[in-house]
Structure formats: C-alpha cells, structure tokens
Amino acid sequence: MIKLSKRLKTIANYVNSNARIVDIGCDHALLDIYLVSNNPNIKAIAVDVKEGALSQARKNIVKYKVQEAIDLRLGDGLDVIEKSEINTVIISGLGCPKILEILTNNKDKLTNVDDLILQSNTDYFSLRKQVCALGYYIAAEELIKENNIIYVIINFKKGTKKYKSKDYLFGPFLRQERSKLYIELINYELQKKEILYLQIPRKYVLKRQKLRIEILKLKNELKRKS
Numbered sequence: 001m002i003k004l005s006k007r008l009k010t011i012a013n014y015v016n017s018n019a020r021i022v023d024i025g026c027d028h029a030l031l032d033i034y035l036v037s038n039n040p041n042i043k044a045i046a047v048d049v050k051e052g053a054l055s056q057a058r059k060n061i062v063k064y065k066v067q068e069a070i071d072l073r074l075g076d077g078l079d080v081i082e083k084s085e086i087n088t089v090i091i092s093g094l095g096c097p098k099i100l101e102i103l104t105n106n107k108d109k110l111t112n113v114d115d116l117i118l119q120s121n122t123d124y125f126s127l128r129k130q131v132c133a134l135g136y137y138i139a140a141e142e143l144i145k146e147n148n149i150i151y152v153i154i155n156f157k158k159g160t161k162k163y164k165s166k167d168y169l170f171g172p173f174l175r176q177e178r179s180k181l182y183i184e185l186i187n188y189e190l191q192k193k194e195i196l197y198l199q200i201p202r203k204y205v206l207k208r209q210k211l212r213i214e215i216l217k218l219k220n221e222l223k224r225k226s
C-alpha cells in the first residue's frame with residue numbers, strides 16, 4: 001500500500017469517492033495512485049509540464065498497477081483537459097499566481113467542476129478572493145504541519161457566499177477555529193513581514209506603508225479575543 005505524506009493525505013481526504021479528478025502538477029503522481037487504489041470509482045488525469053516528472057509518474061503507476069485508472073498527460077494546466085472529463089481539480093505545491101493563472105486561463109474548463117482542492121505555497125488572500133470570484137465558495141479549510149512547515153489546504157465548491165476582507169485574508173473557518181497552529185501561522189507571517197519591513201529602504205515609502213498595514217492586521221488578529 002502506498003504511503004503518502006501528511007500533506008497529500010489531507011488533500012486526499014477531500015476527494016469524493018466517485019470523483020473524476022485532474023491533478024495539475026502531479027509530479028510523482030503519488031496522490032493519484034493513492035486515490036485510485038483506495039477508491040475503485042475514482043478516475044484520475046495526472047498532468048505535468050515536465051517530461052521528467054511524467055516519466056517518474058509513469059514508473060510509479062506501473063509499479064502500483066493502476067494504469068487503467070490514471071491517464072497521464074504532458075501539458076500546461078487545464079490546456080490538455082476537456083471540460084466533460086472532470087468534476088474535481090486538485091492543484092498543490094504551486095504558488096498562488098501560478099494556480100490562479102491555471103484556473104483563469106481555462107475558465108470554460110471549470111463548467112462541470114464542483115470541487116477545487118487547492119494547496120498554495122503563497123498568498124492565501126489572493127487565492128481565496130480570486131477563486132471565489134470565479135464562482136466558488138470556501139467549503140472547508142485545514143491547517144497541517146509537516147517538516148516544520150504549516151500548510152493551508154482549501155476545498156472550494158461551486159456556488160457563492162459573501163465574505164469579509166478578513167475572511168479572505170485569514171480564512172473564514174481558520175479564523176473561527178483559532179487553533180494553536182493558526183496562531184503559530186499568524187506569528188510566523190508576522191515575523192516574516194517584520195524582517196522584510198526592516199530591509200526595505202526608507203525611500204520606498206508606499207511599499208513600507210503597505211507592509212505596515214499588513215503587519216498591523218496580523219497584530220490585530222493575534223490580539224483579537226475569540
């Protein structure tokens with residue numbers, strides 16, 4: 001049985017047992033192998049732009065004998081997908097701008113997509129805000145810590161909900177739960193921004209001002225009584 005990292009296992013938990021998924025940036029395709037091995041009704045398309053990644057994925061797929069359930073494709077994001085093929089999109093381990101580029105470049109391919117399961121390495125504010133602008137709402141969020149890194153995993157579902165700016169910034173569920181890991185994440189972000197602030201020369205007034213506001217928001221979130 002294939003063993004997944006805690007991060008990938010958490011992502012796998014959000015996938016429906018009869019989903020037709022595309023995993024963009026599949027790399028080794030371990031997530032897809034795990035999903036189809038544990039759920040006979042899941043069909044996966046695993047996409048990567050790098051031939052090297054795909055050849056490793058191919059070897060893994062053969063090793064675990066799941067060739068029937070996983071379709072490997074070389075290409076950029078959703079370019080190599082037909083909209084009728086999928087109802088779930090998984091993108092993990094990429095930066096927010098890249099994830100948004102992949103989704104917005106092929107909006108029409110999302111017509112039948114009910115679930116987006118996203119784990120970005122950066123900028124959750126823009127991710128939440130812009131994915132919601134594509135016609136999704138935040139159905140669930142989870143924090144996990146692995147190898148000393150805190151990851152945010154978000155499951156968006158098709159539909160609309162109204163959010164405050166703070167919900168986009170910190171996550172509506174994460175803010176409400178206010179777990180120890182959440183406080184650790186906010187402290188970490190705060191430290192990062194304070195260090196960055198000290199490194200910006202005084203002549204970049206607007207940049208410093210923008211960062212000051214971000215620092216203040218993080219401080220206020222830490223001080224907030226639940």
Ligand SMILES: C[S@@+](CC[C@H](N)C(=O)[O-])C[C@H]1O[C@@H](n2cnc3c(N)ncnc32)[C@H](O)[C@@H]1O
Pocket residue numbers: 024025026027028047048049050053075076077091092093094098102
């Ligand atoms: C850091 S790995 C993440 C692998 C895996 N998704 C995970 O979370 O462990 C990022 C992968 O995305 C692929 N990638 C980057 N941009 C892509 C794009 N536009 N379309 C498809 N794959 C992409 C890279 O080649 C790389 O294999």
